[in-house]
Each structure stands twice: as structure tokens, then as C-alpha cells.
Amino acid sequence: MSSCCTPGGSCSTGTAQSPAAEGATTVYAVAGMSCGHCAATLTRVVGGLDGVLSVEVDVAAGRVTVTTGGAPDDALLAEAVGEAGYELTGRIA
Secondary structure, three states, X not given: OOOOOOOOXXXXXXXXXXXXXXXXXXXXXXEOOOOHHHHHHHHHHHXXXXXXXXXXXXXXXXXXXXXXXXXXXXXXXXXXXHHOOOEEEEEOO
């Protein structure tokens, strides 16, 4: 897994979040996140997938909340998260 942080765990970038939207909301557990840059990366990568309306990343809880226009494609999300250097470990809700 990649990390964008210093050995001390600090990062100089902020957290980006997409606005909330109506649709199917699914919460995923994601391993490997440690800072705001991680959150910004996942927000950009997951938010760029077809059908994704919004993304909220909670680094401290290790959760990514994804709202989609229809049923979420777990395999596609897992692939995108993995290619970004993190691991989608499953659904929370």
C-alpha cells in the first residue's frame, strides 16, 4: 500500500468531500488511510466512477461513504480503491 504521509503521520493537505446527494448510500471499510491527502485521493478516485453521486471519507474511522444513483458496484469500487493504494475490506452498512 502507498502512503502520502511523513513517517510521523503528518500531511499538509486538507480533506475534500463531495456534497451529499440522494440515492443508494453504502458505507465501506477501507484500510491504509492516514491523512487528509488519503481522503482527497479517495474522494477524487471514487467520485470519478460512473454512477457515484457523492463520497465522504472518514480517515479516523477507516470508512468511505458512497452514494450512487443505483446499486453500487462493489467490485468496481474495490478495484478503484486498490489502484489508488488502499484496500476496501468490506461493507459496513
